[in-house]
Amino acid sequence: MTIAVQPTASHFINGAYVEGGSEDLPVVFPATGEVVATLKLADEALVDQAIAAAKAAQPAWAALSGVERGRILRRAAEIMRERNRELSELETIDTGKPLQETLIADAASGADALEYFGGLAATLGGEHIQLGADFAYTRREALGVCVGIGAWNYPIQIASWKAAPALACGNTMVFKPSETTPLSALKLAEILIEAGAPAGVFNVVQGAGAVGARLVTHPDVAKVSLTGSVPTGRKVYAAAAEGLRHVTMELGGKSPLVIFDDANVENAVSAAINGNFYSSGQICSNGTRVFVQKGIKEAFLTRLAERLKGVNMGDPRDEAVNFGPMVSERQVQIVEGYIAKGLAEGARLVAGGQRREGAGFWMEPTVFADVTDTMTIAEEEIFGPVMSVLDFDTEEEVIARANATEFGLAAGVFTNNLARAHRVVAQFKAGTTWINTYNLTPVEVPFGGSKMSGVGRENGRAAIEHYSELKTVYVAMGDTEAPF
Numbered sequence: 001m002t003i004a005v006q007p008t009a010s011h012f013i014n015g016a017y018v019e020g021g022s023e024d025l026p027v028v029f030p031a032t033g034e035v036v037a038t039l040k041l042a043d044e045a046l047v048d049q050a051i052a053a054a055k056a057a058q059p060a061w062a063a064l065s066g067v068e069r070g071r072i073l074r075r076a077a078e079i080m081r082e083r084n085r086e087l088s089e090l091e092t093i094d095t096g097k098p099l100q101e102t103l104i105a106d107a108a109s110g111a112d113a114l115e116y117f118g119g120l121a122a123t124l125g126g127e128h129i130q131l132g133a134d135f136a137y138t139r140r141e142a143l144g145v146c147v148g149i150g151a152w153n154y155p156i157q158i159a160s161w162k163a164a165p166a167l168a169c170g171n172t173m174v175f176k177p178s179e180t181t182p183l184s185a186l187k188l189a190e191i192l193i194e195a196g197a198p199a200g201v202f203n204v205v206q207g208a209g210a211v212g213a214r215l216v217t218h219p220d221v222a223k224v225s226l227t228g229s230v231p232t233g234r235k236v237y238a239a240a241a242e243g244l245r246h247v248t249m250e251l252g253g254k255s256p257l258v259i260f261d262d263a264n265v266e267n268a269v270s271a272a273i274n275g276n277f278y279s280s281g282q283i284c285s286n287g288t289r290v291f292v293q294k295g296i297k298e299a300f301l302t303r304l305a306e307r308l309k310g311v312n313m314g315d316p317r318d319e320a321v322n323f324g325p326m327v328s329e330r331q332v333q334i335v336e337g338y339i340a341k342g343l344a345e346g347a348r349l350v351a352g353g354q355r356r357e358g359a360g361f362w363m364e365p366t367v368f369a370d371v372t373d374t375m376t377i378a379e380e381e382i383f384g385p386v387m388s389v390l391d392f393d394t395e396e397e398v399i400a401r402a403n404a405t406e407f408g409l410a411a412g413v414f415t416n417n418l419a420r421a422h423r424v425v426a427q428f429k430a431g432t433t434w435i436n437t438y439n440l441t442p443v444e445v446p447f448g449g450s451k452m453s454g455v456g457r458e459n460g461r462a463a464i465e466h467y468s469e470l471k472t473v474y475v476a477m478g479d480t481e482a483p484f
């Protein structure tokens, strides 16, 4: 792997790399704990400069036809695909996720979003409403300057999932990646310029919460889209409300994966593995509460234990490795705290549970059985490789228990009974659900949460609603009457 990790400069504003800010932002390779690059956090002047660039670029960008905007986005998708390996290697160094994963799920998913919304751009419009002789029509218009704020688990995917619909609708964007994974959003900015996007259409500033807060409250910002935790979501939503700004909130979860005793056990075990250990468990929609009907509990746990022997934990740059480190020391410590709580509250540890000693941030894939609903590990989002297996008897009972959480991001059901599958998903209080699979999120389908897990939807045609608004135009064909 010979990619350059240190970027040309820390920020990307008005079509060019810009250096600035005083405080250092070290970038750490999670597999070793080494600092592999050093960037700078933006100061207030840089944030203002980025917003000003986005504001200046927006009218001309929105004035292009949808075909023209879409062509640029689709060209960006092609460039991203051509550079998939390089981008995936960068993402692996920044996040610690195995190259085996980043090669298929990160820049590739970003490219899908650019292609999909590039295709939709030319189709956006309003409707015509006949009112007798008069009529009205609606125009679908851009919101203006949008702010995107990302989490650290899927950096270039999150940046692309926000930029693609925003830009397709004629908005411009200032994106702030997570301070833990600042690198790949800069590459998206480079690619968009190369694809022909005018300067200022997509800008990147680096920073932590303070920079995010300044972006969210800037008077020239029309919309804020955040991917992050529920506590941050509450703060950002409240701050955005002050200026009545539009929001999309993609927040955390504690999602249920319900496995009935008529399910295909092998597939259910695969789903539980994908939904708990992919990306070392650092996925918002993970099915971390695995409800298994009592009749197949032993078969499920036995097969899960056998399948866990296939874990290949090691240097994430090695394509044969299928389980990498966690993103940071802090995240490992959070997970260690939850594992200790699980043990203290009486859950049965059936796999893992140990931090791997030495350099880097390594935690074994961990499974607890006999977990009950009120244990901390069943109630709180852990955001690490910890699966909780809970037992259940009846359909009615499991639906009530699956929904008994403040979160509502995702949910899944495994059963070979078709009617039951649809009956159960209809009752899940969650934004994204799966039948006989888990965690598939193609760009064509809406993704997002209900309850405390979010507001709005990303992807699919639904995302267009969240990056544009309708203007109504009433057209009178006759005289205007008045009472006096």
Ligand SMILES: NC(=O)c1ccc[n+]([C@@H]2O[C@H](COP(=O)([O-])OP(=O)(O)OC[C@H]3O[C@@H](n4cnc5c(N)ncnc54)[C@H](O)[C@@H]3O)[C@@H](O)[C@H]2O)c1
Residues within 6 Å of the ligand: 149, 150, 151, 152, 153, 154, 176, 177, 178, 179, 207, 208, 209, 210, 211, 212, 213, 214, 216, 227, 228, 229, 230, 231, 232, 233, 235, 236, 249, 250, 251, 252, 253, 283, 284, 285, 381, 383, 409, 449, 453, 454
């Ligand atoms: N629903 C989804 O699509 C989705 C996807 C990935 C991750 N997540 C969630 O993200 C969380 C993990 O990511 P994280 O630890 O980076 O989340 P986080 O909430 O700590 O940070 C998210 C982002 O918000 C910024 N931020 C923090 N305080 C801010 C403030 N006051 N104003 C503006 N911005 C602020 C951070 O700098 C970061 O860029 C988990 O809860 C996970 O479930 C959700």
